[in-house]
Amino acid sequence: MNTKDENDQGLLWEVFVQAKPGIPHKHAGSVHAHDAEMALASARDVYTRRREGTSIWVIPSHMITATTEADSESFFDPADDKAYRHPTFYTVPEGVKYL
């Protein structure tokens, strides 16, 4: 990681901000910091200067595992042919309510 003397920018952290209580945290961007405490303080200064958040999560970027573009087609296509998972797949007889 970036801890050599000539590169003293710290680790890269991803920042997730919850805008209001009760809703999910959403990715806001990233910050550089040497530890979690510093990452939280920077994230507050960089991403919530206008009360955009009530809670912040930070995680070192290298800890995140993500799908890749090359795999994404085969990874997600099992869901493609399962329209019956949606309520609109079904016909509701006329006059029947609350379905």
Add this chain to the structure above:
Amino acid sequence: MTTDIKEMERRFQEKIDSGLKIEAKEWMPENYRKQLIRMISQHAHSEIVGMLPEGNWITRAPSLRRKAVLLAKVQDEAGHGLYLYSAAETLGIDRQTMINQLLEGKAKYSSIFNYPTLSWADIGAIGWLVDGAAIVNQTMLARGSYGPYSRAMVRICKEESFHNRQGYEIIYGLANGSPEQKQMAQDALNRWWWPSIQMLGPSDAQSKNSEETMRWKIKVESNDTVRQRFIDRTVPQAHAAGLSIPDPDLKFNEESGHWEIGEIEWTEFYQVIKGHGPCNHKRMQARQKAENEGKWVREAAAAYAKKQKSRQQIAA
């Protein structure tokens, strides 16, 4: 992988044409990556260097309100620089490399920040004109094809609106104050008008790279289109404040509905870009000083993090 480059490029172009954003981990042509790194890092440097002319007036702001506002604005610019460095980093360059390029004089930043802020009215002119021009440009860039850059632009544009209004408030206040104050506002407009027009980049006829950057939607409108929009928005604002635009050839074209300006003096623009502006040297010195004087803080933070980590390991 037998898919050849031509095929990859075709799919990439198809994606862009259908309005999809390109994300960090996806395949992209080398030149797309290179152009974006160049653009985003220059943009980030501009935000950081842009703090200097305004920072010059924080200690001398005319009231506590003005001072608090200016502090918040300069802090925003730092934030913008950080969003943009992060966006550039998603393309595989690290922040230290970009900072080094700036400090070594290898990277460009917006020519406009090489002009001095001589009076308080200049702070108004920067918010009104420089940030006004930046908003028009950045609203265009927000529609660009690279996801992380586009999202940073959306965020930045929201914050720039405050900068733009606070600048106009300063100018409008001065323009409607004493004759001396009005003169200050006019003088600031006289000095910042043309550099603001120029900061939107070389004219379309002169602009390199534009065919490719437009095809890849790195930019979605040309420099001249963006410049015209800025002019059309700003001229009436100057008139509303009772100020006059320093251009004897300025006229309103009834037919097209656009304000037409006189010829732009490009020689000066290229001189400033090449490093011969009034403040190029001073700006670089200030960045160098900040880098050197902040070094112990970064070292201390790294040492502290290392110590905490080893303590945790012992405890575990």
